[in-house]
Amino acid sequence: MASLEQADQKVVFGLDIGTRSVVGTVGYMNDGQFNVIAQCVEKHETRAMLDGQIHDIGKVGATIKVVKEKLEQQTDIHLTDVCIAAAGRVLKTVRTTYDYEYVDAHDITEEDIYNLDSAAVEQAYSEFIKNNTSDLKFYLVGYSVMHYYLDGYQIANLEGHNAGKVSVELIATFLPDDCVDGLYKACERADLKVANLTLEPIAAMMVAIPDRFRMLNLALVDVGAGTSDICVTDDGSITAYGMLPIAGDDITEIIAQHCLVDFNQADEIKIAASHNDKVDYVDIMGLNKTISSKDIAKIVKPKVDEMAKKAVDEIKRLNGDKPVSAVFVVGGGGCVPGYVKAIAREMDIPEERVALRGEEVMKNITFLNNDGIERDSLLVTPLGICISYYEEANNFIFVSFNGVQTKIYDNGKLQVVDAAMQAQFPNEDLFPKRGQELKYTVNGKERSSRGEPGEAAIIQLNGKPADIHTKIRANDIIEVTPSTAGAPGKAVIEGIPEFKTKFNVNVNGKNVEASRFATVNGQPSTPLYSIQAGDEVKVLDYNTAEQIAALMDIDINEDTVIFVNNERGNKDTPVYENFKIEFKAQEEVIMDYYKDFPSADEVAISQENEESYESTEDGRLVEDADGQLSFDDLPDDDGSQKEEQVVVRNILAHDLHVTVNNEPITLHGKADYVFVDIFDAIDFDLSKPNGRAIVTSLNGATPEYLQPIKEGDRIEVYWK
Incomplete structure (x- = not known):
């Protein structure tokens, strides 16, 4: 039994759980050099795994246990924690960019970078869930940062910089739950706890393509037994991942x-053929056979x-439908004769730009015990799994979220929000929700009023108050009551900006400032009206005469006459900016009319003068077809005949007989008469009101004051 504990020795134990075999590695990092x-x-004794996915957890667990025990014997270290890598035919990736802008300039800390990455991963997960059409439940198994940006400019490391806006572009990778869960359970069968989980292409990249080469547009193909794992680099980072369910098997x-x-013997023949010219074997009939390489x-x-073509097609798809500059191949399946040349041919690049990577990429790896260890392409991924522990240190943990056991990819800095995201708790139920937006129109243009913010979600972590940024650990109990809407x-109406403006009008000779009025759905509205959804509000650019009267405390009654810009109006006549409006009593209108009207005596004198002129002996009065009179055949001063005719209007004043208040009345001295002329002939003093208003009637109808009257009309005039 091992006498030393893994934690005390600070060593890492990595397992490459492949489709055909399990490779275990124990080592440690020292000054950038990994020591094996x-x-x-x-x-595997049977085909317990297919296409990188565990089919028989018990048998895979048994194989892992054998590897663990052999390594414990070699190292005398009790191994408890293991690093593993996941693969599978259903790898999904999401590429996303997340921006965050600080209110004030801010010095970026390590925690800020973590929060930025977490927000980007959450955004990627939301995008993935939105677009996922399968019934499979996927877990986030890792992410790779492609670029950071500082105020819009790409930068290698944000920490310490003063920034207003930061951004991150990353790729998040997802695998179905059964792929991840099977790996964990197989390790548990061997009494191992998973300390870190990575993706196989990420692990292979750690060794095969160092950071300094990632500025180039390269592809790595890890051809295992069950899957071909692919990643592409460009501009200093990993830009894409892919997996194909076609490989060495x-x-x-x-x-x-x-x-x-049988399958196992066929696999031995395949391996032997890559090292020998001929291979001897015994078939299932018991016959000895020999076949050449x-x-x-x-x-x-x-x-x-076919494998090469599919790999190249996937590389091109991941690289924006264009070939890469070079391809590195690792893994046992890549050792098959002809595969590297087929990749070059399909990619249409020189053969020397496609290479099988092995010992030449292991310069930063020291093998402390060389017994039986062959430094070839088969070791690239197992070593990368160990190295990724120092780069990522990620794992899965279980927490209870609202009573549901939830597995989360642990990056060492998990928060409540990460558990909520993994449990597919609606993001909007974490943050205060605004009430429903009010939408309406003002003068035909859409307007909206935002709802009030509600209450944030109530979060309890292990029975104590918490928030979305509270750190969580394995087996924590999280209870979240959804946020509420405000x-x-x-x-x-009075809050509408257009309604608050005023305009000038002239009222009875005085300039005044008038307020706006509004209608809602065609009906007049008060300033305190609460606008409803869908209302059509119109802020009028005028007041009615009635509204102007109300503003000026003018009482409009039956005796009121309204003039707008010197034109007769009514209480509904619109009054726009800079308009002139007058409110007068009927008697005032009549008096104004008579103010400039000639008297009967003036008309009589004028008529006598014209008659005298018509009887002049020096000329002859001629009437034309239109009834116009003119002097004809008048001699000029020199005795000659006058060539031009002088037109004289025929003003024929006559009497008009009407009945006023059942009394016969005769009007004198005019050629034409209008209604107000009767006030010259009757005893009706307009300056001394004897009632609220004057009632007038012409042949049973209400007349205008300037309406013409004719012989025999029946008129009524009295105070009411």
Whole structure:
């Protein structure tokens, strides 16, 4: 039994749980150099895994336990925590960019960067859930930061900089729950706790493509037994991930069918053919057989070409439908003869730009015990799993969220909001919700009033008050009461900006300032009216005469006559800015009319003068067809005949007989008469009111004061 504890020795234990075998590595990091203490490889006795996914948890767990025990014997260290990598045919990725702007300039801290990353991951997860059409439940298994931005400019590290706006662009990766859950349960069968989980392409990238090479547009293909894991780099970061469910086992199956052997023996033939010219084997009939490596290469060539084509197609898809500059191949499946050349051919790049990576990329790795360890491409991913522990230190933990057991990808800085996101708790139920927005129109244009904010979610962590940023740990109990919505939006007429403006009008010779009025859905409204959803509000650019009268405390009655811009109006006549409006009593209107009207005596004198002029002996009065009179044949001063005619209007004053208040009345001295002329002929003193208003009637109808009257009309005039 091991005498040393893993925690005390500060070593990392990594497992590459592959489709055909489990590779265990124990080592530690020192001054940027990873030191390998021990390694162990154990093949699965049966096909307990297919396409990178565990099908038989018990058998895989048993294989893991064998590897663990052998490594404990080699190191004398009791291994309890393990780092693993996930793969699967259903890898999903989301690429997203998240921006955050500070109110004031701010010095960026490590915590700020973590919060920025977390917000971006949450955004990526929301986008993934929104677009996920499958019935599978996915878990976030990792993310890679592509770029940070400081005030819009790309920067390598935000920490310490003073910024107003920061951004992060990252790729988040998701796998179905059964892929992740199977790995955890298999490790539990071997009495191991998962200390860190990464993706296989991320692990392979740690070793195969150092940071200094990631400025180039490169692709890495990790060809295992069950899956081909792909990642692409460009501009200093990993830009995309992909997985294909086609790899070394597909070639093994072809060999098994051709040679008539079981799967495990076919796998041995495949491996031996990559190192020897001929391979001896015994088929299921018990016959001894020999096959050359060239024959095997011919047999598997169609499948190798298919694998290469699918890998290149996926690389191009991940790289924006264009080829990369070079391709690195790792993993046992990549050792199959012809695969590297097929990749170069399909990618249409020189063969020297596609290489199988092995010992040459392990310069920062020291093997303290060289017994039986071959430094080839098969070790790239197992070593990368160990190194990723120091880069990521991530894991899954379980918490209770509103009574539901929830598994969360642990990056060491988990908060309540992360658990809520993983439990698919609605984001809007965490934060105060505004009440319903009030939408209406003002003068045909849409307006809205925002609702009031409600109360934030009530969060309890292990029975104590908490908030969304409270840190959480394994087995925490989280209870969240959803946030509430606030009061709906509201607005009143008097709060509308257009309604608050005033305009000038002239009322009875005085300039005054008038307020606006409004209608709602075509009906007049008061300033205190509460606007309802869908209301059509119109702020009028005028007042009616009645509204102006109310403003000036003028009483409009039956005796009131209204003039707007010197035109007769009524109480509904609109009065716009800078208009002139007058309110007069009827008798005032009559008096104004007579003020400039000629008297009967003046008319008589004028008529006598005209008659005298018509009887002049020096000329002859001629009447034309229109009834106009003119002097004709008048001599000029020099005795000559006058050429031009002088037109004289025929003003024929006559009497008019009407009945007023049942009394016959005769009007004199005018050629034409209007209604107000009767006041010259009757005893009716307009200056001394004998009632509230004057009632007038012309032949039973209400007349205008300037309405013409004719012979025999019946008129009534009296005070009321």
